[in-house]
Amino acid sequence: MLSDQARQVVAATLSAVTDNIRAIADRFYQRLFAAHPELIDGLFNRGNQATGAQQQAIAGAVVAFARAQVESPEHPPERLLTRIGHKHASLGVEPGMYGIVHDNLMAAIADVLGDAVTPQVAAAWDEVYWLLAHALINIERGLYSGHGLTPRTVWRTWEVARRIPETDDVVTFVVRRVDDRLVRRSLPGQYVTALMPMPDGVRQPRQYSLSRADDGRHRQFSVKRIRGEGGPDGEVSTLMCQDLRVGDRVTLSAPYGDVVLDDSGRPVVFASAGIGVTPMAGMLSHLVTAESGLRVMVLHADVDEESFPLRGQVVADIAKLPGATLHVWYERGADSELAVDDVFAGLMDISQVQLPDDALYYLCGPLPFMRDVRGALIERGVAPSDIQYEVFGPDLWQADVED
Incomplete structure (x- = not known):
């Protein structure tokens, strides 16, 4: 929960940050990738970066969390936090990433808002950030622990056992485990992240819902080929739908996702x-x-x-x-x-x-x-x-x- 002093400052500056959040997010990613170009390999979706979708996501999350802290501090946005936590866990996000994000985000806020970012304003938004970060770190720690995994062991290699054309643009893949380690079955509604090497050597993550119940040896997910309207086609979906064949290996995360079926008895x-x-x-x-x-x-x-x-x-x-x-x-x-x-x-x-x-x-x-x-x-x-x-x-x- 924000301190009273920080809440007053965030309330007074929320509209200014909201009005400029897209510019802040753009500047944040410019700084982040300039300082840490390695992060584009295996962690960030560069397709969403190109369209601005990634910037919209982080902007929406930060503003929504800050507004919740100001307007209803006694009711933290649990669904917001849980949803982000599951996304991060499926990507193998490590706690140390939050320090890197903090430094570049705070610098981006200062770049965009200039002299309006007084030491008091910086301290208040710093408090917002670390409240969000620590909440996510704790959620993600629990998600990794629940699978008996760490951010670095969340990944596993599978082999394509079947390839099923569904429509002109959708292909279903059935994959089987290639080792004797037990597979923790997914919950109904969860997804996995596929980590695909692109022709230029950069690995790109994409999340796909599991479209059939696990049997302990196999998993099934379906991929829609993204066809650009006036822009490029989806690089990962195109590669998977065109080139991923039976016998090929694919790297998948453990299953995550907070939208899980409640079978307690209600329709x-x-x-x-x-x-x-x-x-x-x-x-x-x-x-x-x-x-x-x-x-x-x-x-x-x-x-x-x-x-x-x-x-x-x-x-x-x-x-x-x-x-x-x-x-x-x-x-x-x-x-x-x-x-x-x-x-x-x-x-x-x-x-x-x-x-x-x-x-x-x-x-x-x-x-x-x-x-x-x-x-x-x-x-x-x-x-x-x-x-x-x-x-x-x-x-x-x-x-x-x-x-």
């Missing part, structure tokens, strides 16, 4: 769009493996049926779950050859289906899709705490704080 509703179906498919697979009796409703939106990734697996798993239903929306028309309960034309509209009472909701897909569905659910009286979401890319940090 569950999965709402996804496009490749956002992957964590939902993983949760469904876990429910099938557990022979669950939960009431399950699956809502999925896509361009058309041929674009629906993992549709065969999803339909097969739904058929194994008593009372489970599948409702789909296709932008190109209400045509389906799948065993679905409803098919609608256009974008997802949850008013077109009868949602179960007292349900828990899990969302995944593009940010506009999740904002729309989340907003519609809240308007219908669903508590924000009953809505979880997984984000592929920049996060909805403020939604976590407001919850």
